[in-house]
Amino acid sequence: MNRERFIRARRADWSHFEQLLGTLQGQPERQWRAVQVAELARLYRSICYDLSLVQSREWGSRLEDYLNDLVAGGHNCLYRTSPASLTSVLKYIVTGFPRLLRQRWRAFALSAALFLVPFILGTIVGVTRPDLAVLVAGEAELQQATESYSQELYTATDERYTGERSFMFGFYVNNNTGIAFQAFALGALAGIGTCYVLLSNGILIGLVQGTMLAKGGTTAVNFTSFVITHGSLELTAIVISGAAGLVLAQSLLLPRERTRMESLRHHGRESLQLALGAGVMLFGAALLEGYFSPLPIAPGIKYAAGSLAWLLVGLWLGLAGRERPVLSDPAGGKPA
Amino acid sequence: MCASVARRLVDARVVVETPEGVDFRFRIAGPGQRLWAWSIDSLIKAGALAILWVVLLMLGAIGGESGLQAMAGLATIGVFVSNWFYGSLFEGLMNGQTPGKRAAGLRVLRTNGTPIDLLTATGRNFLRVADALPVGYTVGLITMLLTPKLQRLGDLFFDTMVVSEQRSPTGRPAGLTKNVEPLARSECSRKFSVPERTLAIIERLFDPERILTEGRREEIARPLSEELRKRLGWSEVWQTEGNQYEFFQKQGYKHTRFLLRVLKTFAVDDAPGGRG
Numbered sequence: 001m002n003r004e005r006f007i008r009a010r011r012a013d014w015s016h017f018e019q020l021l022g023t024l025q026g027q028p029e030r031q032w033r034a035v036q037v038a039e040l041a042r043l044y045r046s047i048c049y050d051l052s053l054v055q056s057r058e059w060g061s062r063l064e065d066y067l068n069d070l071v072a073g074g075h076n077c078l079y080r081t082s083p084a085s086l087t088s089v090l091k092y093i094v095t096g097f098p099r100l101l102r103q104r105w106r107a108f109a110l111s112a113a114l115f116l117v118p119f120i121l122g123t124i125v126g127v128t129r130p131d132l133a134v135l136v137a138g139e140a141e142l143q144q145a146t147e148s149y150s151q152e153l154y155t156a157t158d159e160r161y162t163g164e165r166s167f168m169f170g171f172y173v174n175n176n177t178g179i180a181f182q183a184f185a186l187g188a189l190a191g192i193g194t195c196y197v198l199l200s201n202g203i204l205i206g207l208v209q210g211t212m213l214a215k216g217g218t219t220a221v222n223f224t225s226f227v228i229t230h231g232s233l234e235l236t237a238i239v240i241s242g243a244a245g246l247v248l249a250q251s252l253l254l255p256r257e258r259t260r261m262e263s264l265r266h267h268g269r270e271s272l273q274l275a276l277g278a279g280v281m282l283f284g285a286a287l288l289e290g291y292f293s294p295l296p297i298a299p300g301i302k303y304a305a306g307s308l309a310w311l312l313v314g315l316w317l318g319l320a321g322r323e324r325p326v327l328s329d330p331a332g333g334k335p336a
Numbered sequence: 337m338c339a340s341v342a343r344r345l346v347d348a349r350v351v352v353e354t355p356e357g358v359d360f361r362f363r364i365a366g367p368g369q370r371l372w373a374w375s376i377d378s379l380i381k382a383g384a385l386a387i388l389w390v391v392l393l394m395l396g397a398i399g400g401e402s403g404l405q406a407m408a409g410l411a412t413i414g415v416f417v418s419n420w421f422y423g424s425l426f427e428g429l430m431n432g433q434t435p436g437k438r439a440a441g442l443r444v445l446r447t448n449g450t451p452i453d454l455l456t457a458t459g460r461n462f463l464r465v466a467d468a469l470p471v472g473y474t475v476g477l478i479t480m481l482l483t484p485k486l487q488r489l490g491d492l493f494f495d496t497m498v499v500s501e502q503r504s505p506t507g508r509p510a511g512l513t514k515n516v517e518p519l520a521r522s523e524c525s526r527k528f529s530v531p532e533r534t535l536a537i538i539e540r541l542f543d544p545e546r547i548l549t550e551g552r553r554e555e556i557a558r559p560l561s562e563e564l565r566k567r568l569g570w571s572e573v574w575q576t577e578g579n580q581y582e583f584f585q586k587q588g589y590k591h592t593r594f595l596l597r598v599l600k601t602f603a604v605d606d607a608p609g610g611r612g
Contacts, residue, residue, distance in 0.1 A: 003532050025431075048356040055359070060536040061543065071360045072449070075352075076431070080451045163402030170409030174416040181420055185465035188489045189475065193466070248493065261492065268493035272459040 003059045010050055014070060017043040021073050044074035095321030097277035100270060101240060102318075104247060111242035114195055115235075118202035119209075126210015137207040145208050146215065149223045161294075169290030176234065177282040180241035184248070184275035191249025198242045205235075225299035228306030229292060232313045233285035237278040244274035350485055350497065352449035362449065362499040364486050365442045367477060370498060376436030381418050388414045423461035428454030441501050447485060456494045463490035512542055513600035516593060525569030530602040534560075538595050539603075554589045561591035564598055 020040050024032055051067040054060075101108060126133045134142060179197060186193025212223035248271050255263035288309075293302070350362045389411050396407030426434040431451050432444035444452055444460070452460075467476030467488045476488030485497045537560065541553060548556070564570075 045356060048354060048358040051360065052358050058533045058536050060532055061539050068360045071354065071358060072362065075354055075360070075449055076443075076445070076451055079355075079449075163399075163405035166406035166409040167412075168409065170412030170416075174412045174419075177416065178419070181462060182465055185462050188463050188466040188493060189469065251493075264493045265495045268459055268495070269455060272455065272462065272494075275462070276458070 003057075003063075006053075006059070007063070013043055013046060014050075014067075017047060017070060017074070021070075021077060024077055025073075040074065041078060044071070044078060047071055047074065092273070093277065093280055097273070097321075098317045098319070099321040099323075100273060101243075101277070104243060104270070104274065107243040107246045107250065108240065111194075111198060111246055112239045114198040115202040115239050115242060118199050119206040122203045122206020123210040123213070126207045126212075127214045128210075130211065130214060133207045133211050137204055137211075141204075142208065142211050145212065145223075146219065149212055149226070150215070150219045151222075165290050165294065169286055172286035172289050173283060176238075176286060177279050180238055180278050180282055181275060183238070183241045184244040184271065184278075187245025187248030187271070188252070189249075190252055191246055194242055194245030194249060197245075198238070201238060221299050225302040225306075226293050229302060229309050230285045230288035232306065232309040233281045233288065236313055236317070237281035237285060240281070241275050241278040244271040244278065247271035247274065350447075350499075354449070360449075362445070362497070365440075365498040365500040366486065367480060369440055369442060369500060373434070373436040373440035373442050376439050377422070377434050378436075380435055381422055385411075385415060385418055420462065421458070423464070424454065424458035426457075427452060427461070428457035432457070437498075442498050443501050444496050444498050447495050447497050452494075452496055456496060459494040460490035460496050463488075463493060466490075513596050513603075516596045516600055518601040519568070519570070519597050523570060526567065528567045528569075530564065530598055534564075535599060535603050538599050541595070550589060550592070554592050557591035557595050561594045565594065568598075570594075 017040070020036060020043065024036060024040065047067060047070050051064070051071050054064050054067055122133075122136075125136070179201070183194050183197040186197065209223070209227075213220050247267050251263045251267035251271075252260070258266060292305070295302075350364055351359050352362060353359050392407040392411045392414075393404065396404040399406070423434055427437075427444050430438075433442070437443060444457070446452055446456070464476075467473055467479075467490055469475050473488070476490075479488050479492065480486045483492065485491070487497060491497060541548075541556060
């Protein structure tokens, strides 16, 4: 068959395919009809054959480009991954996320150390050396914290409550979750940024806490009863996002048995899943911090709720999604 | 390593093998095209946020100071979503295209040519934070220049690439043979038809994606041109000694011109699609 005859014979199929591709790409997948998909697949295979024929006979780069575009379009249309469903997302949050986190416990432990050591140091410095605390954290920062915790945040019938708390909720989502996602993303640069975010946040939060505790009396009670509930989700999530960043850094620095590029791809998705889980936790923390923590109720109730929150977070992350011990068959095949 | 990278960059193509056993090519999008798409997206984001703030604050004003604050909180969440999820949501749900990428004719694909999913889209967009450091996507630009598929960090970690989907014109390149005359019958003493395969080689020599200087192109054109001249019995006699750049310039790129004339004479524009 020569080139002219080939084009004449195949042209109808090509334009039909082009049309079909345009129609299908223009509408959502669930509206595709089975007949259309079958037709597309049939035409796609025949055009694949056409392309390899043109390639092997070198029948002109323009013709090859045209068929190449058709094959690329068809490939993009036919081979795709199934979209994530809401159920799978929920299932991931409830069981998949804690399981993944326990698999990555080493990164979690390192991240926790990077956050907790400066946090504890900061608290000690805040209590024992107020002068040093002011030097590190800045006078304005500590002054502002002291003022806001030295009196009750709201009275029982405060009209400002709804507006102010919604404003703060938006701020917490944007600020805290943003910091967590940054801690994750900066892991891609060998983890230097991640370490910085963990260390600096640890020391700052510790200093504020130490200073408040040193004031004693109402200030200390107001502060601890305010932070205890949402802290369970917030502090844990910051550590988890740090762990996600450290996983990225590890995949870059220590590829082990993989090539470096393979290592990046292998760890990229899992660390992202960790970071997104932390994002969900921080959204919950912002809700608590916005609307529950400042409620004008007895500190005792807040301490009780806070302890419960820490317990639940611990149980969830520690135990949810455990796999039943498998006694035999490591290959995972089912007995007949 | 440098030489091989450069060679691949000049071509800017990636070959993907389908399960059907056919190789097909993607054209990788360059930093300029991606900057263009990014600029459009930035404008859209800024515009959408401005409208969101105005509308929400106007709504909030009805509820007095408290309402104003509540709506400002909501708008801040809007800022958060546009910062972190604009690219992810569009690329994940619109098959690898944000509005800006669509306008620029770009698409994000996995490196095996298949569409990306929502998680992949989220990952590559989150890592913009790292790519954008220290200013103006410097890190991203550097890794793009070091990788054959022009991938920034977000692309490397999540196995994606950005391809240009501007369809190649399928007809013969129109402007190429504009300034030359077809060979006249009287100029050739022998009957000979130039096969399509040879015409394809000539076309490839003038492919704008292959960056060649005029002198180098003339040098490459010479052996083919001489052989064709012999077979066609083309009468004019050339002096072809030496291969200095100045020599070709003095000759006025005769071989290049001759090949273009051959192309004009024998190539029939019959490619499908009809776009030219």
